[in-house]
Amino acid sequence: xxxxxxSPVKTLAQTIGLSAFRWSSIxxxxxxLIVLGILAGFLAPHFFSLPFFLxxxxxxxxxxxLAIGQTLVVKTRSLDLSVGGTVAxxxxxxxxxxxxxxxxxxVKFLAVIVLGGLxxxxxxxxxxxxxxxxVVITLGMAxxxxxxxxxxxxxxxxxxxxxxxIEIGRxxxxxxxxxAILWIGVAVVxxxxxxxxxxxxxxxxxxxxxxxxxxTGVPVSRVFLASHVICGITAALGGICLSGLIGVGSLEIGxxxxxxxxxxxxxxxxxxxxxxxxxxxxxxxxLLIVLTNxxxxxxxxxxxxxxxxxxxxxxxAAFYVVxxxxxx
Amino acid sequence: xxxxxxxxxxxxxxxxxRHRGAVVAWVVLAxxxxxxxxxxxxxxxxxxxxxxxxxxxxxxxxxxxxMAVILTGGLDLSVGALASxxxxxxxxxxxLFVKLPIVFLLAxxxxxxxxxxxxxxxxxxIVMTMGMMSMLQGLTFLLLPxxxxxxxxxxxxxxxxxxxxxxxxxxxxxxxIGVAYWFIHRSWFGLHLIAIGGEATYAGMNGARVVVTTVxxxxxxxxxxxxxxxxxxxRLASGDPWVGDFVAIDSIVAAVLGGAALSGGxxxxxxxxxxxxxxxxxxxSLNLLNVPPFYQFVLKGGLLIGAxxxxxxxxxxL
Numbered sequence: 106x107x108x109x110x111x112s113p114v115k116t117l118a119q120t121i122g123l124s125a126f127r128w129s130s131i132x133x134x135x136x137x138l139i140v141l142g143i144l145a146g147f148l149a150p151h152f153f154s155l156p157f158f159l160x161x162x163x164x165x166x167x168x169x170x171l172a173i174g175q176t177l178v179v180k181t182r183s184l185d186l187s188v189g190g191t192v193a194x195x196x197x198x199x200x201x202x203x204x205x206x207x208x209x210x211x212v213k214f215l216a217v218i219v220l221g222g223l224x225x226x227x228x229x230x231x232x233x234x235x236x237x238x239x240v241v242i243t244l245g246m247a248x249x250x251x252x253x254x255x256x257x258x259x260x261x262x263x264x265x266x267x268x269x270x271i272e273i274g275r276x277x278x279x280x281x282x283x284x285a286i287l288w289i290g291v292a293v294v295x296x297x298x299x300x301x302x303x304x305x306x307x308x309x310x311x312x313x314x315x316x317x318x319x320x321t322g323v324p325v326s327r328v329f330l331a332s333h334v335i336c337g338i339t340a341a342l343g344g345i346c347l348s349g350l351i352g353v354g355s356l357e358i359g360x361x362x363x364x365x366x367x368x369x370x371x372x373x374x375x376x377x378x379x380x381x382x383x384x385x386x387x388x389x390x391x392l393l394i395v396l397t398n399x400x401x402x403x404x405x406x407x408x409x410x411x412x413x414x415x416x417x418x419x420x421x422a423a424f425y426v427v428x429x430x431x432x433x
Numbered sequence: 434x435x436x437x438x439x440x441x442x443x444x445x446x447x448x449x450x451r452h453r454g455a456v457v458a459w460v461v462l463a464x465x466x467x468x469x470x471x472x473x474x475x476x477x478x479x480x481x482x483x484x485x486x487x488x489x490x491x492x493x494x495x496x497x498x499x500m501a502v503i504l505t506g507g508l509d510l511s512v513g514a515l516a517s518x519x520x521x522x523x524x525x526x527x528x529l530f531v532k533l534p535i536v537f538l539l540a541x542x543x544x545x546x547x548x549x550x551x552x553x554x555x556x557x558x559i560v561m562t563m564g565m566m567s568m569l570q571g572l573t574f575l576l577l578p579x580x581x582x583x584x585x586x587x588x589x590x591x592x593x594x595x596x597x598x599x600x601x602x603x604x605x606x607x608x609x610i611g612v613a614y615w616f617i618h619r620s621w622f623g624l625h626l627i628a629i630g631g632e633a634t635y636a637g638m639n640g641a642r643v644v645v646t647t648v649x650x651x652x653x654x655x656x657x658x659x660x661x662x663x664x665x666x667x668r669l670a671s672g673d674p675w676v677g678d679f680v681a682i683d684s685i686v687a688a689v690l691g692g693a694a695l696s697g698g699x700x701x702x703x704x705x706x707x708x709x710x711x712x713x714x715x716x717x718s719l720n721l722l723n724v725p726p727f728y729q730f731v732l733k734g735g736l737l738i739g740a741x742x743x744x745x746x747x748x749x750x751l
Contacts, residue, residue, distance in 0.1 A: 236749050237741045238695045240559055244682060245737035252730025329749060364567050377557055408574040415567030422556045
């Protein structure tokens with residue numbers, strides 16, 4: 106209700122309907138991709154060719170799948186450090202010699218997905234019902250999974266995978282890598298889960314303030330459990346894609362993916378108990394792969410990748426301040 | 434005000450509450466020690482005790498530093514990578530009097546950045562130290578891509594020699610425990626750490642300088658990690674970029690087993706020492722019982738999960 110003769114002051118942004126727009130609401134990955142795109146334009150113009158783009162998509166798919174699950178977990182103010190262990194055990198199980206020879210690969214596929222879900226369920230149960238620290242639980246779980254995968258393989262991996270999995274990892278459908286289709290498909294499902302279904306609202310509410318969410322009637326414990334289960338499943342999917350890409354069983358696979366998946370999530374503009382959506386982390390994962398490829402061109406390779414990944418995590422987190430957990 | 438500090442100490446109920454975790458750890462430790470002595474042959478031999486001490490020292494040094502950080506309600510995952518960087522720098526082809534200041538300055542720098550990022554910029558401790566871990570790992574692989582190099586005589590003799598018939602690690606351990614006890618239970622710094630871990634806002638209102646104290650805690654933790662790296666360099670007499678891989682997880686397990694609460698504000702030096710010994714003895718007796726190393730991974734993870742599940746917290750998640 107305004108006084109007669111006095112019109113309410115409007116900013117230019119409000120007049121043209123941009124009042125809700127803030128530069129900080131764009132995920133940091135977008136800015137990062139713009140910067141890297143300019144760099145790539147100078148250093149390596151072939152980055153912009155379609156075949157190379159598709160190659161990078163295929164390369165990014167395992168990390169991207171991990172990051173989708175991690176997004177959900179991080180949004181509920183939790184964390185999963187066992188995704189690397191899940192990838193390792195997925196790879197060892199798929200390459201195991203212990204399978205009967207007449208088993209169809211689809212059964213292996215399902216078994217691995219179920220295992221991923223179970224791992225997530227154990228993590229989630231400890232975090233939600235025993236209220237143990239997610240960091241420590243999943244760190245312990247990662248140690249257990251690495252031990253188990255060493256135990257299953259007996260220290261000698263190296264069986265070739267079924268053509269079915271190699272097709273998932275390396276194959277193409279009308280020129281588009283199957284792994285990338287799987288990745289984007291899961292991202293779309295995740296986006297529907299978060300934007301359309303009630304579950305997404307529950308996740309946001311739980312992350313924003315667990316106490317008031319519980320008072321409002323959100324089943325907080327089950328939301329924790331469900332997001333950890335989903336994270337375990339996407340980690341298993343990522344493990345399948347990565348195993349297919351490599352094509353053989355391998356020890357110590359996926360250890361570097363833990364940090365990278367969290368980096369992708371933070372680059373996607375998701376913070377502990379904060380905003381952000383699944384597509385942000387898709388861009389985050391892609392950004393990390395572009396960075397890796399650029400650094401390879403510059404001959405910095407692995408050390409440079411680790412260094413810049415850490416730097417990016419810290420810088421992105423400093424600008425997108427993570428809410429501190431409320432004590433209550 | 435000094436009087437208040439001692440009143441807290443003399444109140445028996447407070448003492449028991451604060452040492453609850455430590456008491457549990459010492460009881461479990463006694464049982465484990467007796468069990469290992471009876472069932473694992475050769476556990477009590479002098480050679481094994483010496484070996485145990487050598488295995489224990491890195492965990493002890495890092496877990497005491499880690500506990501100071503855990504008291505503030507944080508966590509430092511970068512200690513392992515910092516220990517690796519230290520070994521990588523110490524085997525560089527430079528004079529020792531240049532290298533030693535470099536590693537300790539690096540420790541202060543890393544601790545200050547970690548602490549300021551967490552307390553000043555409010556970055557989550559896990560995100561901050563994880564990013565730092567990645568950067569330090571990159572630096573390590575840049576300096577020392579594969580194991581190799583030679584450590585200086587002085588560092589080797591400081592780690593493996595003996596003085597007055599007592600092996601050098603004993604002096605390191607006593608020194609570390611003494612310093613940690615002084616810092617955490619006998620100084621304003623320690624009192625402020627515990628207050629900040631309880632509730633940072635109120636600690637700040639009551640005169641604790643939150644940012645400065647947190648930065649100091651992380652610097653203490655980083656310096657401990659560099660000491661771990663220095664000791665390991667001397668013990669191996671060589672460099673290894675993966676030497677610190679287990680330092681982070683071991684230090685957290687040891688502190689938590691000793692009754693430190695990851696939510697902050699609870700933890701004692703005596704408990705952390707018990708946790709360290711507990712962790713090392715269980716690994717050592719598994720070795721003596723010829724349990725394959727793969728099972729030891731599984732058991733270590735299980736131990737970690739079991740230890741944190743014992744203490745129920747208010748909040749869920751991180």
